[in-house]
Amino acid sequence: MARYEEIAQDLRVLITSGEYPPGAALPLMRDLAEQYGVSDITMRRAYGLLTGEGLIESRGRSGTFVREHPDRLRLTVRTRQMERDELGYYSGPETQGWRPLQLPDGEQTQVVTLLVPADIADTLGVAPDTRLTVRRRLIGDPDVETHRQLADSWLAPWVAEELPLLSGRTGLGGMYDRLEEWGSQPLQWREEISARMPSPEEAAALVMPSTGVPLLRTLRITYFAEAGPERVAEVQDIRMSAAVFALGYPLPRGESARWPVEPATGDYYQDPPEA
Template identity: 35%
Template sequence: MNDDWADDMAEQNADRRPPSRRIADTLREKIEGGEFAAGDRLPSERELAATYQTARNTAREALSILQTEGLAMAQHGKGVFVRDRKPLMRLGSDRYSKRARDESGLSPFRIEVMKQGRVPGTECRSVTQVAPPADVAERLDLDPARDTVVRRENWYFADGEPVQVGVTYIPVAVARDSALATEKTLGRGSIYARFEELGHAVTRSREEISSRMPTPEEASGLLMPPGVPVLVVLHTSFDQNLKAFEVTRFVMRADLTGLDYRIPVED
């Protein structure tokens, strides 16, 4: 018996990881080490089964683990490939540009994603009226025990993949009976065009950034692999009178998102 083969088998027998996990971990190390680069095809189920002397369904499960973790993606009829993990950047300094919105008729997110050569998608899943969360009420100068806000829940996609969820809170006194309070689809210019029609042009914003682990609902909806945190951006918009008129809580996959801010230095 070949001594090297015997040593390998002894090491595998001492390893308590399931065979599929062991194969996935080895492939992950090769991806992270640069042996497999973005766009490279990974070994097929047949090749992995032969290399690791295992069943094809075990090899299939190993490849599935890498896809679940966001490291690989399957292309029908071609195989499984290493994903390009270049993050989607949040361009904080110019994403709310009025000129860009007027010229394109698009929302800030769509403009931002298209700038980066990707295909944007958005889905408004609900429009309701609720009491504001305490931190939102504080930023909008509302009383959470008395005041009501319009709550708009939006999910955001890049190249068909969910990358973030945003929940927007608008004082009822601002939204009134406009489309902001009643419609999921807001038309050309999206939400900030509708705010301008109501007399609230965004002139300044504040973004508070933190991180945490996702809730089970966030992890499921954003298709997040285990162990990946989320970035939370609490965005507040101020109008021409420096009055806060909306707050949006963005929850983003930290492994797929980057933040890019260019900020003037105050005297």
């Protein structure tokens, strides 16, 4: 282990144990460099590791401080299910009051044609260098600045061709109502959840620290019930801050785990194993 990694580990233990609580100022780098007998460069690398982990943050001339870490917070748990009210579909009861917020260009919905990301291209069955119609929105709680998400809806080519109105205002009920009206059948959804670090633009839009906090990324895949999951109509790329949100969902039993089950070790309570 390099010397800067050893120093970072020492400081990490002091932070996670509460010796340096959230909001506490860390010693000046030059003082720690003298204490450890290392150069300023070594200390900067140690602090850089902890910054990248989201444990500390620099506040310019004020110094370096311990950040409130997600593991010590009670995150808002987002339930992964589709709900509906008089305005249309929404994803989970926690977001019912959320509304479109203003994008940097001043619009609430930006409809543009862009190169599709490779993983979304694969899901839609198109080449990675394909340009597709995407509806881009920033949605959130008007009363809580950090409770928001970016949502980019990538339309399958056949959907954009059959429903050109989705390239403009979709009206009450939104895109999903228009799709169900057109198809005369219900939509179904599945989701894939991952995490990555945000771009500077994403961090700014989601009111996130510029370093040390990952995005939670959910790809919501939309298809018609009769057509099946292979004929995808839309993929929504949803990003939210992992410093604010966790994702929660029920964990159903598979067919092989249907109750009652045969105990793996026989009748434990009648014939317990010897100590």
